[in-house]
Amino acid sequence: MPAEPATVFPIPATVTAPPRCDFSSQRGSREVHLEPKYGQGACRATVRYLWTGAPGAPTVIVQGGISADRDVCASPGQANGWWSELVGEGAAIDLAQCRVLSIDYLVPADLPGASAVSSEDQADALAALVDDLGIGRVLAFVGASYGAMTGLAFAARHPGKLRRLVALAGAHRPHPLATAQRSVQRGIVRLGLESGQVDQALNLARQLAMTTYRGAEEFSRRFAAGPELREGRFHFPVEDYLEHAGRSFVARFDATRFLALSESIDLHDISPERVRTPTSLVGFPSDRLVPLADLCELQRRLGGTASLDVVESPYGHDAFLKETTRLAPLVREALECCHGEYA
Template structure:
C-alpha cells in the first residue's frame, strides 16, 4: 500500500462512503404488506363508535420510517407496485427504490378510502379518513409517521390528520389541496353529482357516471393543454359531428365506470365539499405545492392556508399546463421538492 497523502485521502473518502452506504446495503429487501386491520372510530356524521376494516398497503424497507401517502378520490392504496408484471401504482414515477420517495429510506403506508356504507352513515368526512389512518398507525405500532404526503383529497385528509392528531406526524407535504374547497369547484362537483343521481333515478347509472367523469376531466386539466391537444376541426361520423376532445372524454368516462361505483363517487365527491379545517389547529411544519393552472385549488387558497397555519409553512409554485392533475403529470418537477421536504 502506498502511504502517499493522496492514497490516504482516497482511502479515508472510501471509508466514509462505505459508512454512509452500509445501512442501505444491509437493509432487508423491500417488502409489500397488503392487508386489512379492524379499527374503531366515531364518525363525524354518526353518534356512536363503529368498527371498520381499513384496507392498507405498507411498502418499502421493513425497518424504515413510515410515510403516509394519499391521493385523490379515485386513488387507491396501490401508490407503487414492486412487481414488474403488475400494473403500475398511481404515483409510480415518484415512489420506488432510488426515487424521490425512496423506498430504501422510507416505508410508504396508504389506505383505500372509506365509504359511508362502511361507517353506517349517510356521509363521510375528511376527519373520518384521518381518524382511520391514525387508528391504523396505532394498530401497526407506529408512534409517529415521518410525513403525511397528500395530493388533492389526500391533502385535505392530511390537514385533518395534523389538526386532530398532531403528535402522529412530523410534517405535511400537501399538493393541490387546501383547508376548504373553493366555491366554484364545489359548484362543478355539485353538477357532477346531480348527473349521477339523475342516472340512478332513470336506471342509466353507468351512462351518468361516465358523463360526470367527463365533466370532471374538464376541471382537472388546464386550458393550455386542452388548447394544444384538441385544436383540430370536427369529424362527421355516425350521423353527427364529433369534436377531437370528445373521444378523449368518452374514453376517460368508460375507464372510470369500469372500476368505480356510483355511490362511492357521490360520497367521496361530497366529502371534498364538506371539508373545512381551521389552519390554526395545524401545528406541524408544512410544505405546500400548488399549480397556477389549477382551477380547482387556486393559488390564492394556498396563500391563505400558508398564512394561517400555526406551524411553519413554505409554498412551492410549479408551473405546468396540466392544471389540477399536475401532481400526477409532473414527476420531474416534483421530485426535488419532495426530496427537500422529506429531508
C-alpha cells in the same frame, strides 16, 4: 365486512437491478375504532391498507385523489401504482429509506350509522391504523388533492403522530366554484341512479370532471383541430378523449362510492390555525379546482412553519400526476429535512 388477513411478502427491491436491500410488503385490513363526524356514535370500521418498503425504516403516509387506491406503488401482485414515478426505490419517496402506508378511502358503507364520510374520518382511520400497526409516529404525510385535505385533517387532529405534512393541490376548504362543478357531477350520477342509466351517468360525470382537472392551455394545444363528420353528426377532437376517460372510469369505479367521496371533498373544512406541524405546500397556477389564492391564504394562516412552492404547468389540477419529474425534488427535499431528526 370481515377483515382481510394481512399478507406479508418479502420482495426484492427491484426486478431490473440487484437489490440494495430486502423490502417488506404487508397488504391487508384492520378493524379500527372510529367516531364518524356524521355518524351516530362510535363504530368499528375495516381499513384496507398497503404498507411497504424497507423494514424498520420510518413510515410515510401517501394518499391521492378520490379515485386513488392503496396501490400507490408497485408491490407483489401489483405491477405498478398510481404514483410509481414518485414512490419506489431511489424515487423521491424512496422505499429503500422509508416504508409507505396507504389506505383505500372509507365511504359511509364502511361506517355503520354514518350518513356521510369526512376527511377527518379518513384521518382518524389512518391514525388508528398507525397505532394498530405499532408505528406510533410517521415521518411525513404526503397528500395530493383529497389526500392533501386528509393530511391537513390528520395534522390538525393527530399532531403527535406526524413530523411533516406535504400537501399538493389541496387546501383547508373547497373553493365554492369547484363545489358547484362537483355538485353538477353528483346531480348527473343521481339522475342516472334514478333512471337506471348508472353507467351512462357516471361516464358523463367523469367527462365533466376531466374539464375541471386539466388546464385550458393543454386543451388548447391538444384539441385545436376542427370537427369531422362521423355517423351523421360533427365530432369535435376533444370528444374522443372525454369519452375514453368516461369509459375507463366506469370500468373501475362505483357510482355510490363516487357520490360519497365527491361529497366528502365539499364537506371538508379544517381550521388552518390548528395545524402546527411544519408544512410544505405545492400549488399550480393553472389549477381551477384549488386556486393558488386559497393556498396562499392557507400558508398565511397555518399555525406552524409553512412553505409554498408554485409549479407552472399546463395540466391544471392533474399536474400532481403529470409533473412528477418537477415535483420529485420538492418532495425529496421536504422529506430529507426531517429524516435526520426523526425519532
